Amino acid sequence: MDMTGPKGAETFLADAGWAGAAIEPLPGDASFRRYFRIRHPRRGDAMLMHAPPPEENPVPFIRAAKWLDANGLRAPVIYAEQEGEGFVLLEDFGDVRMREFLDERPQEERAIYGHAIDTLVALHRLPPGPFNSYDLAEYRRETRLFTEWYCPARGLNVDAAGWDAAWQDVLVRLLARQRPGVTVLRDYHAENIMLAGGPDRQGLLDFQDALVGHPAYDLVSLLQDARRDVSPDLERAMLDHYVEKAQPGADFAGDYARLGAQRNAKIVGIFVRLWKRDGKPRYLDLIPRVWGLLERDLAHPALAPVARWFDANIPEDIRAAGGGSFKS
Template identity: 65%
Template sequence: MIEIPAGLTEFVAQAGWGDADIDPIPGDASFRRYFRLRRASDETAMLMHAPPPHEDPEPFLKVAAWLNDCGMRAPEILAADPALGWVLTEDFGNDRMRDWLDVNPAQEETAYTAAIDALVELHRQPPGPFAPYDMETYLREARLFIEWYTPAVGLTVDEAGFEAAWREVLAPLEARQSPGVTVLRDYHAENIMLLGGVATAPQGLIDFQDALVGHPAYDLVSLLQDARRDVDPGFAELMLEHYREQAGQFDEHFIGDYATLGAQRNAKIVGIFTRLHKRDGKPKYLTMIPRVWRLLEDDLAYPALAPVAAWFDANIPAELRRTGGGTIA
């Protein structure tokens, strides 16, 4: 029995889809819910319910319009009632890049090259009308590590030192990211749709509602240091170099900035995945933490991260780090 949120039937009818069958689709780590609408003619659309106050569809609508205006492939908006959290969009199908590669592993380089090329095209656009990815945002995200993970494993840590170390490594990066590019912030294999099930097709973009203006390396980190899918380090390096060649990005600090943003993002994700378990009752995310922790350790080895690496050495026991973050109750 499908649990239909209040107001769904009325919204769908007003949008001209009242005769469609409604099938629920598994959601993500948010409060959003998704449904596929299917008419007798096999015409389909995607229905998102992002109910206030937990969610706000307005940013999604704003970013989707901007991306499509720039020639990118965000889903077309068919109808929306943001006050009630309803958005009806074009259906990109079922071919998420991650799942598609499970079936077509020989196409990995083709698919990732296309995903990198989409980022190159995005970064050629003037930055969108979005808020900056500034120091306070970086720090707020990084603090999720000490707000959720360290208490969950029973550690008392130097919180002031944590913030000071991050400020030290992020300050020069923040100065270098101006004027910035549009950063989608969750650009990874689960949020890239292979339209028509073809690796070389234009990349269908989803889950971009948190876009900011920031550093061009950030979405590369999201893609190549994927919390949900193993990406071979040598392959990630090959794709990173493909981006630099196509984008003409040869700044001597770029690789260090990539590692810095990798460490910041991976520390944040460890905190988020712990929170999803502790607060939201979603333990499945704990299984991903060892992968994220390994990526974090690799990033901390870069000289640009020396102050943050020293904090980890002083505050996080080596045994926890060797076991991919330890056991979270």
């Protein structure tokens, strides 16, 4: 890990009233964003996000954080910002992520996931936020990551036009049911939920890509987690918990499967792209989990056109191996 702070950080902190603070780098993830813990002898701790242009843009994060906070949800408070240089100083939620908390206390799994579902229920009761629409063009752009990255990496010559047509058939059916829509955080899972102040005080992270879309999407993100096993029993219980509280409309189970398959196909493509384009092969180890979730979603009748495409284009040995093995 690069132990140096970004150029201009000390000046930004001084202008924000945090001169003399220590800057401690934190591990990165899949993007160009970097995070630093800021420790000040009088002001306490904060987090510094550096989302440098042109690769990153902090404005969507700032807009979403302020909207969430204004509507009673637990996004980090923003103390200072400098959009042009990509600096944002924000509230420190600490180190207790939902993922690690449950690794140590698996007996609390249902209660913690129940609180996470309650957060989505509260979010979905709000009018949609000031974000772009999660429309058919965006859904289809994301599904193409599978044929653009995964299939070539496996040496597969597939029917790309048929892939698009199958998804058109599957996704067009849910568009009317996602209007007027809810705010979709898009990466709502156990590594982006902080237990800030206790299990029922869950803080939100990584919402800069928020859109207005279908209420099932963030449920898929949480309950079909690429990074953590969620048992089918827990998934079913949490879906029942959501349905009881939110009373979603017709064919919610079908739409959940549609968006599950859409998201999981996208993630498989993204993980291969992170390896091929960005030199981050560690995400390849997560593909078998995501592939297993994708296969489960494909078994739902709502996914019949996409399931037929898989039968015709993806060899059975690759499917049986959870997407196959890669040599990085």
